[in-house]
Amino acid sequence: MSPLFLLLPxxxxxxxxxxxxPLKPKTSRVRNIYSECVVVLTSILVWVAIFTLDRxxxxxxxxxxGFSIDFMLDGAGMLFAGMVSLMWPLxxxxxxxxxxxxxxxxxxxxxxxxxxxxxxxxxxASNMTTMYTFFEMLTLVTIPLVSYYESRESxxxxxxYAAFCIGGASLGFFAVxxxxxxxxxxxxxxxxxxxxxxxxxxxxxxxxxxxxxxGVKAAVVPLHDWxxxxxxxxxxxxxxxxxxxxxxxxxxxxxxxxxxxxxTEFLDHSPAGDLALYVxxxxxxxxxxxxxxxxHFKRRLAYSTVSNLSYMLMGLMLMSSAGLEAGxxxxxxxxxxxxxxxxxxxxxxHVTGKEYVKDTVGVGRKMPVTFAFYTMGGISLTGVPLxxxxxxxxxxxxxxxxxxxxxxxxxxxxxxxxxxLCAIYTLGISMRAFxxxxxxDLYERSDIKEAHALMQIPIIVxxxxxxxxxxxxxxxLKFVEKIVVGLI
Numbered sequence: 326m327s328p329l330f331l332l333l334p335x336x337x338x339x340x341x342x343x344x345x346x347p348l349k350p351k352t353s354r355v356r357n358i359y360s361e362c363v364v365v366l367t368s369i370l371v372w373v374a375i376f377t378l379d380r381x382x383x384x385x386x387x388x389x390x391g392f393s394i395d396f397m398l399d400g401a402g403m404l405f406a407g408m409v410s411l412m413w414p415l416x417x418x419x420x421x422x423x424x425x426x427x428x429x430x431x432x433x434x435x436x437x438x439x440x441x442x443x444x445x446x447x448x449x450a451s452n453m454t455t456m457y458t459f460f461e462m463l464t465l466v467t468i469p470l471v472s473y474y475e476s477r478e479s480x481x482x483x484x485x486y487a488a489f490c491i492g493g494a495s496l497g498f499f500a501v502x503x504x505x506x507x508x509x510x511x512x513x514x515x516x517x518x519x520x521x522x523x524x525x526x527x528x529x530x531x532x533x534x535x536x537x538x539x540g541v542k543a544a545v546v547p548l549h550d551w552x553x554x555x556x557x558x559x560x561x562x563x564x565x566x567x568x569x570x571x572x573x574x575x576x577x578x579x580x581x582x583x584x585x586x587x588x589t590e591f592l593d594h595s596p597a598g599d600l601a602l603y604v605x606x607x608x609x610x611x612x613x614x615x616x617x618x619x620x621h622f623k624r625r626l627a628y629s630t631v632s633n634l635s636y637m638l639m640g641l642m643l644m645s646s647a648g649l650e651a652g653x654x655x656x657x658x659x660x661x662x663x664x665x666x667x668x669x670x671x672x673x674x675h676v677t678g679k680e681y682v683k684d685t686v687g688v689g690r691k692m693p694v695t696f697a698f699y700t701m702g703g704i705s706l707t708g709v710p711l712x713x714x715x716x717x718x719x720x721x722x723x724x725x726x727x728x729x730x731x732x733x734x735x736x737x738x739x740x741x742x743x744x745x746l747c748a749i750y751t752l753g754i755s756m757r758a759f760x761x762x763x764x765x766d767l768y769e770r771s772d773i774k775e776a777h778a779l780m781q782i783p784i785i786v787x788x789x790x791x792x793x794x795x796x797x798x799x800x801x802l803k804f805v806e807k808i809v810v811g812l813i
Contacts, residue, residue, distance in 0.1 A: 328383035331396045331449045334370040334406075335442045338363055342438030345431050353430070357421045360434045364417050367441060368410040375403050380813070382451040382512070391510030394458065395451035399513070400808035401585070401653070405577050406448035408657050412569050412664060413441050415783040419668055420561035422779040423675055427559070429473075436469045437561070444570045447577060453501045453511030456581060457494070460539070463574055464490040470562045471555050482554045489551040493541025497578075500535025503528060504586045513581055515811045517588015528587070529597035535582045536601045542575030543638060544631040546608035552631055556623040560671025563623055568663040572630060576637045576656050583641055584649055593644040602642035602732050606739045609635035613746040620681050622670045625750060626663070629706070632743055633659045639736050640721050647724035650809045655717035657801065658794065662705050662714055665787035666751070669699035672776040672784065677768075682754055687766030689758030691773050694781060696758045698788035703751030705791050708744050712795035716802075718744070 341363035350356035375398070382397040398406070420437065424430055443466050446459035464487065472483025505511035507523040519528070537548060544552045552572070556563055566572065583592065592598035609632045616628035633655070640652035672695045673688060674680055689696040705712030708719075718740065725736035761767070775781060794801060807813045 326377050328378060328381050328396055328398070329385075330370075330374055330378060331383075331398060332385075334367045334374065334410075335446045335449065337370065338367045338438045338442035338445075342435045342440075342442070345435040345438070349431055353421075353425065356431060356434060360438060361414065361417055361421075363438055364414050364441060367445070368414055371406050371410040371445065374398055375407060388454075391505050392454045393452065393510065394455050395512075396449045396455065397451035397513070398449055400804075400811075400813035401577070401580060402448045402450075403813065404653060404657065404805065404808060405573065406445055408573075408660055409441070409444055409448065409569055412565075412660065415786055416561055416564055416664070416668075418779045419564075419671075419783045420559075422777040423561055423671060424559060432469065433473055433559075436466055439466050440470070440565070440570055444574060447574050450581075451513060453504050453508075453513075453581070453586060456578060457497065457501045460497070460542075460574065460578060461491075461494050463542075463571060464494065467562075467566070467571060471558045471566070473559055473562065474557070476557075478557050482551075482557045485554050486551045489541050489548060493538045493548060495538070496534045496541075497538025500531045500538065500582060503531035504535075504582075508586055511586060513585035515585055517584070517591060518586055519588060519591060525591075528591070529595055532582070532587050532592060532597045533600065536579060536597075539575055539578035539582060540638070542571050543579060543634045544572060544575070544612075545604060545635060545638060546611050546631070549608070549612065549631045553619070553624045553627040556621065556627045560623070560667060560674065563627070564664055564667040564671065568630070568660045568667060572634055573656055573660060576634060576641075576652070579638060579641060580649070580652065583644075589644040598642060598644055599732060602639065603735070605635045605638040605642050606732075606735055608632075609639060609743050610739050613743040613750070616750045617746050619750075620683065622674065622680055622682055622685070622754070623667070625682060626666055626670060629666075629747065629750065630663055632747070633663070633706070636718070636721060636740070636743075639739070640724055643724050643728050643733065643736070645724060645727065646809045647720070647727050650805050651717060651720035651724045653805050653808065654720055654801070658713040658717045659706075661787055661790050661794070662702050665698060665702040665784060665791060666706070668780070668784045668787070669695050669702065672780050675780070676773050676776050682757070684767065685754055685758045687758070687761035687768045688773075689755070690761075690766075691768050691771060692758075692775050694775055695784060696755060698784050699758075700752065700755040701788050701791060703748075703755060705795065706751055707748040710795070711792070713791050713798065715795060716798045
């Protein structure tokens with residue numbers, strides 16, 4: 326089968342989502358069935374590609390001097406695309422009920438579906454030019470989702486998101502140019518694709534431009550502030566922003582930049598590589614501390630996302646096979662965990678109409694399923710065994726220890742401190758929800774109950790996956806190991 330097949334899972338959601346606007350389905354039922362069918366069909370095509378396509382690159386269009394639009398499905402792309410394809414249909418179910426009483430639903434679901442195709446474009450990109458093109462498109466297609474409610478706060482969040490992400494992309498463009506001119510057209514080759522003839526100092530500067538430019542979407546401090554602000558968006562949007570599409574696109578871009586373009590042989594123990602490592606370590610500690618003091622439920626989880634994205638970046642900046650393995654694993658496992666946590670928070674906010682941590686006192690007795698799965702997610706995120714978060718965090722600790730220098734040991738210390746902070750800022754909510762002090766239960770006389778089944782199903786599924794991959798992670802570990810050594 327031709328690699329051009331990869332265009333189908335990109336174009337179908339882009340075209341299918343766009344058509345929602347002129348078609349204007351008359352009923353929610355018709356719109357929901359249409360939307361879910363487009364998303365499920367796309368996911369099926371992704372898995373057909375994963376199981377049938379060879380690792381061959383296909384050129385769609387060439388500009389000049391190596392700048393071209395190319396597609397390829399390699400191991401890293403399989404991991405990212407497979408992750409996205411499993412999550413999107415489930416979150417769509419959640420969105421149907423969550424968005425039921427809002428306006429402009431056709432517009433919302435149009436951009437929501439289009440975002441799926443653009444994200445897959447990043448996963449299937451074969452070189453820096455292609456990845457950068459879809460990276461920019463991802464910003465444009467998600468701005469209407471961030472500012473969807475059209476309140477003053479929402480519009481501000483949309484403007485900030487656009488300013489940060491477009492500004493970051495302008496930094497990353499320098500890295501795209503340099504790696505294309507001095508890196509076999511910027512092609513993604515495990516180990517790096519740079520060729521001789523470049524200025525090492527200038528190329529290290531290009532790497533830092535790329536790290537911070539693409540790192541905007543990965544919310545690296547100090548370029549992170551858009552992420553907590555974007556929590557004003559509907560929960561189905563924030564779940565995908567903070568767990569899958571946008572933030573993991575940033576991490577994935579840095580994977581490509583570091584391991585598939587510049588190469589660790591050039592970057593390892595270089596000033597640029599060391600700076601990126603220490604920035605990542607500071608970022609994960611700073612944002613964990615910020616989460617501890619944040620009173621808004623979703624913004625607290627947003628700061629947690631910033632911290633965990635920097636876990637991934639720290640692993641990647643260790644410049645080793647073990648670091649790449651750990652970073653990819655945490656990208657996957659954190660996506661599963663954080664998706665569950667955000668959906669639980671959204672269910673609470675949807676049912677109660679309240680947004681703050683202080684408003685969760687006693688709600689666990691009224692919403693036991695939601696907060697039981699929230700607690701499971703918090704335990705996993707902290708790094709407790711038998712949950713998938715433990716697996717990736719253990720790999721991160723092992724990779725940092727293997728590095729064996731001050732950077733590695735600083736990473737270990739940061740991981741341990743942030744794990745303690747994580748336990749406090751996530752499980753503290755569970756304690757409030759289930760163990761309200763006598764006389765302080767806010768919901769003792771309330772008649773609220775669990776959210777609708779369409780919202781419960783994704784929460785339960787992600788919770789089960791969290792446990793299953795914690796108890797039996799072997800297939801995923803073997804798959805990622807093959808990616809790291811270049812077997813797939």
